[in-house]
Structures are given as C-alpha cells and as structure tokens.
Amino acid sequence: MAISNAQLKLLQSLKLKKFRQKYGKYVVEGPKMVEELISNKSNSVHTIYTTLSYKDKLLAKGYIGSIVEINDKDLKKVSALKTPNQVVAVAELPDLENVPSLSVEKVSLFLDRIQDPGNLGTIIRIADWFGIKNVVCAPGTVDVYSSKVIQSTMGAIYRVEVSYVDYEKLMAKNGALKSFGAVLDSGQSIYDLGEDVPGLLVIGNESQGISPALKSQLDHQISIPRMDTKGAESLNAAVACGIICGQLIRP
Secondary structure (H helix, E strand, O other): OOOOHHHHHHHOOOOHHHHHHHHHHEEOOOOOHHHHHHHHHHHHHEEEEEEEHHHHHHHHHOOOOOEEEEEEHHHHHHHHOOOOOEEEEEEEEOOOOOOOOOOOOOEEEEEEEOOHHHHHHHHHHHHHHHOOEEEEOOOOOOOOHHHHHHHHOHHHHHHHHEOOOOOOHHHHHOOOOOOEEEEOOOOEHHOOOOOOEEEEEEEOOOHHHHOHHHHHHOEEEEEEOOOOOOOOOOOOOHHHHHHHHHHHHHO
C-alpha cells in the first residue's frame, strides 16, 4: 500500500509538539531507532512508512504490523533529518503525566527545565547506561518526543521511563526519598558522599541552574569540585550529570 495525502499530512504535522499532543502520536526515524522501537515497545507502534528496499528487511525480520510504502521524495518531505533514512514509524505517545513511584534504594533523576534537546537525550542515555529507570522532568523541560531528543537518546528512551511532573507532586508520592541538587560550587563535594548513595539527583537548567524555589526544598546540595585553574566556569548539564552518576552509582 502506498502512502496517502492524509498520511503525509499527519507525518508532517507530528514535527510539532501541539500536533503530537493532539493526535497522541510521535515519529521515529531511521533503521536503528525504528528497530529499537519495535524491539522494546512493539505494542505502541501504529504504522511504519518505509522504502521498498527496507520493507523487505522488515519482513525478513518477521515484522507483521502495518507497513506503508513511501518513496524517497515523500520521505524527504516528512523527515526531520538532514539526510532522510529509509524508514519512519508512527508510535503512540505514553502517559507522560503519570507520577512515578521511585525506589528509595536506587538513584532517579529530576530535570529542572532542561532546554537543549541534545542535553535531554544525552541525560536519558546516561540514565540507561547506569541502570537508572526513571527520569522525571519539571514542566518547562524540552519535549522528550521531539525528533532531536529521540535521535540523541540512541534508543535509550525505550528503556527509561520519562515523565513530566512538578517536584511537589513527585515528593508528595515519594516522601521518603532524599534529594541531591547539583549546584555549581557551593555544595558538598560528590567525593565526600560515599558509595551507592540512593535518592533523587536534581539537575538544573543549563543557564540558570536549579530554580531558587526548588533549591530551597532540597535535602542536600552537592558539587563537582573544580580544580584550581582559570579555565571553564561551568560544566554542560549532561556532562555534570554523567560525572555525578559515575560517583553515586558503583558496580
């Protein structure tokens, strides 16, 4: 079956957050990401749009869901990538406003208004690397189901639960959880915390850090010690998150 004009319009509209929310769907692009989607969230796949050559590969892998053929010209129209790549899938959006129950024995992440898609995607990859199951985003954080975020997660988005909940609601359900906010240089050194420290690690906005209102509610403020140099004034949010996770979570 060839792609229809209505399907083309739907795919193009899903580049925008308001239409993703309206239709409850989002787009995944490229063989790697589509295969990650099928492998981890096959029940959420709505339709796969693929070139004829990649369709044969999907069928050879045993995929039995809805497949629609798309030519290179139309693929370029609907793709958010600079170089469209053989296949796009439409999947159902999960419930992002569900308040998760977090383990007091594990590390979880809370992101306070992260704005850069690459940072959010990288932080989700970091969570996946360290076995962190939950990434909770404050309202105002960039949309995790935008194309740029999805691509930068490299498939980790399908193994980490992401939700959008404000801090007060989250802690109302998880009152026993201790929170650790990453601040620039006024907190306790992460190297003085010991090993396997469970709790909620809070990472702030790239330029503003953790908001004053949220900072006042934290149990602990922690920092990555800076060497006595006149170099960088700060660390990228995702880099800081990775360094702290490497200290808090030990094999």
